[in-house]
Amino acid sequence: MEADVVVVGMGPGGEQVAEDLAEGGLEVIGIEAELVGGECPYWGCVPTKVMVRAADLLAEGRRIPGVAGSSVVTPDWDPVARRIRGEVTDSWDDAAAVARFAGKGGHLVRGRARVTGPGSVEVAGESVTARKALVLATGQRAWIPPIFAAVPHWTNRDAVAAEEVPESLLVVGGGAVGLEIGQVMARFGAAVTIVELGERLAGPEEPEASALITEVLRSEGVEVRTGAVIERVEPWGETGASVLLEGGEVLTAERLLVATGRRSDLAGLGVGALGLDEQARSVPVDGRMRVAPGVWAVGDITGHGAFTHVAVFQARLCVADILGRALPEADYRAVPRVTFTDPEIGSVGLTEAQARAEGGDVTVLGLPLSGSTRGWIAQAEGLVKLVVREGVLVGATSMGPSGGEILGLLTLAVHARVPLSTMRSMIFAYPTFHRVVDSALWSPPSSASKMAGA
Numbered sequence: 540m541e542a543d544v545v546v547v548g549m550g551p552g553g554e555q556v557a558e559d560l561a562e563g564g565l566e567v568i569g570i571e572a573e574l575v576g577g578e579c580p581y582w583g584c585v586p587t588k589v590m591v592r593a594a595d596l597l598a599e600g601r602r603i604p605g606v607a608g609s610s611v612v613t614p615d616w617d618p619v620a621r622r623i624r625g626e627v628t629d630s631w632d633d634a635a636a637v638a639r640f641a642g643k644g645g646h647l648v649r650g651r652a653r654v655t656g657p658g659s660v661e662v663a664g665e666s667v668t669a670r671k672a673l674v675l676a677t678g679q680r681a682w683i684p685p686i687f688a689a690v691p692h693w694t695n696r697d698a699v700a701a702e703e704v705p706e707s708l709l710v711v712g713g714g715a716v717g718l719e720i721g722q723v724m725a726r727f728g729a730a731v732t733i734v735e736l737g738e739r740l741a742g743p744e745e746p747e748a749s750a751l752i753t754e755v756l757r758s759e760g761v762e763v764r765t766g767a768v769i770e771r772v773e774p775w776g777e778t779g780a781s782v783l784l785e786g787g788e789v790l791t792a793e794r795l796l797v798a799t800g801r802r803s804d805l806a807g808l809g810v811g812a813l814g815l816d817e818q819a820r821s822v823p824v825d826g827r828m829r830v831a832p833g834v835w836a837v838g839d840i841t842g843h844g845a846f847t848h849v850a851v852f853q854a855r856l857c858v859a860d861i862l863g864r865a866l867p868e869a870d871y872r873a874v875p876r877v878t879f880t881d882p883e884i885g886s887v888g889l890t891e892a893q894a895r896a897e898g899g900d901v902t903v904l905g906l907p908l909s910g911s912t913r914g915w916i917a918q919a920e921g922l923v924k925l926v927v928r929e930g931v932l933v934g935a936t937s938m939g940p941s942g943g944e945i946l947g948l949l950t951l952a953v954h955a956r957v958p959l960s961t962m963r964s965m966i967f968a969y970p971t972f973h974r975v976v977d978s979a980l981w982s983p984p985s986s987a988s989k990m991a992g993a
């Protein structure tokens with residue numbers, strides 16, 4: 540087989556590249572080992588946000604007493620499982636995505652490809668040659684530390700496909716995946732314990748965000764263990780696991796969710812044939828997504844942020860480069876990150892610690908969300924923290940019911956290097972959640988200490 544372009548991996552990044560180039564008139568072969576669409580629509584972003592939406596509704600219902608009457612909230616997982624199976628994943632069937640790609644003129648090959656040289660791969664015993672471009676977009680998979688390999692465990696895929704909520708769930712890993720699924724399951728009635736090796740949940744985020752999400756989860760009945768070293772894991776009951784922590788505590792649960800991060804399988808992909816290190820965590824790319832002459836890579840595999848919006852952003856640059864169109868090179872200064880807990884943790888750019896480590900004149904401004912009228916009205920937990928260097932916003936965290944939405948304006952400011960003086964001259968609608976940014980901009984630096992954990 541031969542084509543102008545061969546795309547390996549048809550997740551959000553690869554699919555975008557393949558569709559755009561096919562639409563642009565090139566002959567494109569897309570190779571996919573599982574489902575066209577990748578992790579995001581079938582086991583990641585979309586189904587987990589359907590779960591989060593349902594769990595948020597339960598939480599809102601439970602907030603009625605004392606504010607708007609009384610409520611009895613009876614969780615039912617059936618509609619969630621049905622919606623994920625039916626509306627979201629079409630029972631994990633990618634026929635619609637396959638038809639869309641074919642409709643744009645692309646040719647799909649099913650199978651797991653292995654790179655054999657700069658413009659060639661092998662799939663299902665056949666050799667496939669790229670005349671113009673080989674694009675690697677094979678993403679990442681859940682990484683299971685060896686200690687869990689021999690015990691029954693869930694990954695995000697099992698949690699998304701669950702037909703029932705377990706009575707108890709032990710979540711290992713206090714990052715975005717563990718926190719989102721843990722809170723959802725707790726709100727649906729599971730007894731949830733989150734075990735995190737690091738000193739705090741949401742480790743890469745600001746300490747104030749970690750402190751607040753820990754406080755909120757505990758107030759909802761979730762058990763949290765941080766700085767927790769797991770010494771032994773054994774099967775427990777028919778489906779569960781028993782975990783021994785350093786110090787002697789034993790935790791048992793009907794289900795164990797391993798959410799300890801995600802890794803690319805570069806050895807399986809055979810990137811050694813391109814002269815690359817197969818033990819590395821990612822494939823190095825330049826600002827146009829080039830790996831080597833005739834080879835590009837996009838998405839999680841590049842290590843520039845495991846987010847669908849990064850994969851799609853990179854796909855745009857990759858397509859432009861292959862078609863010989865000029866676009867500014869990739870700039871990752873303002874990659875937005877959202878953990879869809881309630882409250883959402885939105886963040887962009889540098890944390891305070893990162894900014895201070897880089898040096899310069901760093902100032903921090905911040906307020907709890909209750910410091911804004913809307914936050915106070917909604918009795919909502921949250922905060923905003925602004926990291927300013929030499930008078931320019933270089934990082935921000937917005938936590939709250941719409942933390943991810945408020946992040947939009949902060950992302951623009953970090954991306955466009957907007958001086959604080961310009962932000963202060965802007966008019967923010969009253970009383971919106973995002974107006975907390977205005978309050979923070981005008982607050983004395985000392986008010987940052989009123990944020991959770993500060």
Ligand SMILES: Cc1cc2nc3c(=O)[nH]c(=O)nc-3n(C[C@H](O)[C@H](O)[C@H](O)COP(=O)(O)OP(=O)(O)OC[C@H]3O[C@@H](n4cnc5c(N)ncnc54)[C@H](O)[C@@H]3O)c2cc1C
Pocket residue numbers: 547548549550551552553570571572573574575576577578579582583584585587588650651652653676677678679695716807808837838839840844845846847848849850879
């Ligand atoms: C639980 C969860 C929730 C998430 N929520 C969000 C969110 O809210 N927002 C967000 O932005 N991101 C979210 N993400 C991350 C997001 O899903 C990924 O960043 C995104 O899917 C990456 O796209 P990709 O194209 O790089 O790779 P993937 O989506 O991983 O797709 C890669 C594809 O390549 C295929 N493949 C792999 N190896 C080969 C091979 N050798 N040959 C052929 N095919 C191969 C795979 O089968 C897969 O279909 C979430 C992830 C998880 C796990």
